[in-house]
Amino acid sequence: MMKKLIYIAGGNVSVLESQVLELLKFYHIKGIPLALIMGYRNTNEKGEIEKKLSNYSFLDVVWFKSYPTYQIFEFLTIRNIFSAVKKVKDWENSFFHVRSEHLGYLIKKMVIDQRLNNRILIDIRGVVYREIEFKYMRCSGIRKLLLKVQANYYQFFYKRLFDSRIVSQIVISSVSTPINEYIRKNYSNCKYRLCVHPNIAGKVMEFSVSYRNEIRNRYDIKDNELLAICLSGGDSLWQQDKSNIDTLISKGIRVISLSKKVFDNEKCISLFVPFQDVPKYLSAADIGILWRDRTFINYSASPSKLSEFAASGLFIIHNGSVNIAEEYIEKYGAGVIIEDMSNLNTNQIELIKQQSRIKNAISGQNMFGVNAIGNSYINLYKTF
Incomplete structure (x- = not known):
């Protein structure tokens, strides 16, 4: 003992x-x-x-x-x-x-x-x-x-x-x-x-088909539509949610922003929900956005939302500012690293559509669960 x-x-x-x-x-x-x-x-x-x-x-x-x-x-x-x-x-x-x-x-x-x-x-x-x-x-x-x-x-x-x-x-x-x-x-x-x-990432951060269907039906998001999620909506340099949201929408990707901040893009679903409801929206999404300024503080960090994205099986779009996110993406292939959101191309979007959600969730749980x-x-x- x-x-x-x-x-x-x-x-x-x-x-x-x-x-x-x-x-x-x-x-x-x-x-x-x-x-x-x-x-x-x-x-x-x-x-x-x-x-x-x-x-x-x-x-x-x-x-x-x-x-x-x-x-x-x-x-x-x-x-x-x-x-x-x-x-x-x-x-x-x-x-x-x-x-x-x-x-x-x-x-x-x-x-x-x-x-x-x-x-x-x-x-x-x-x-x-x-x-x-x-x-x-x-x-x-x-x-x-x-x-x-x-x-x-x-x-x-x-x-x-x-x-x-x-x-x-x-x-x-x-x-x-x-x-x-x-x-x-x-x-x-x-x-x-x-x-x-x-x-x-706690046990509540697990992919659920029923949660996915519930949220996507509520907001009329079709099965063949990609949905990205942002977990914060501040104006600080390391987040840059506003420009990323606009760019994603311009590429035909639906976006939910879980934040107190409401974005003026009518195609962005802006919500502020209690923590216990977050897993529902992670299950509904396909993509998690992790975007930070390039500083040692960020590079050496382990963002909680990265762990939650990964454990929920989301494909992660990242700008290479967080070392452990780079390690996860390189090890499991469950994401892409790009310098600018405008660089997200059609081949990468097709790659996202081909992802195995269950496989990615297992990978995320193995690293962050x-x-x-x-x-x-x-x-x-x-x-x-």
Whole structure:
């Protein structure tokens, strides 16, 4: 029997259910003993998290109050985490799975300060320092000053987080190969084992013929018509939905945009639906659009919508800005990489029509499904 898993996470992040709670549900079904140590900053955030936890009553949850990500608050957060850890039965013989590099650093510091022997898996979901740096270059005033202070703190703790000379019993997982390459390149003292686990597509993100028929009938989309889907409708450079939607429609492809933003093209179906209804629209579609600006932040990311598109069997049209999307398309052939949407040609459109939806869905589940990623984590835990 495996040791007890103590999963440590913080905050009411938008992907809490899909990336954390669904994974823990998978572990529960597999019979893995576990506890969730959950951070919150205020009572409102705790209440919002509790709403999400209401569907996961099997979880043993212990709370801790967290503080903003500045060095001055380190002691308080570590103290609260350790108090929470000690409330978990048999915590001394458990191993920690920690979500985010900052929490990972705090847990590492806790292990050092308390002279603990618990093994740690630190799960890095993005290079936050680079994200702060990106924001810093685009703001001013007090906001810019605070970001500078935060960036300096991230530089400080990254060096200590990745220094394997201090604590050896750590494995680091990230969402992509470029993040691991970034760590190796910039932190020469990091000799930790590095693994990759992309963002998860939960079990609800599966292709359904009945959902497909329901939605296509509702919007009078014929069987021989291709339907593309966009999951966001912002104006930021990395999305470019407006121009892509217009171009797709000009090529005879129907489009649904699931967004609060309504596009002025009458041939685009603009909707905003609750998360639980998204699988219906993914099943109805044939194509998923993943279009981002070319930055390291995007290149090293693992977009949740990529996982959801792939697990639903959609053919993915991508502009080559996300490494793991390129890897998926190149490995399974379930998509195409083009520089500009206007370059989508008739041969590629015919290729989309010939796709096996079931085959693509299996490929997507193999790479992004909760079963595949959950089992990969379990195999990793067994090496602790």
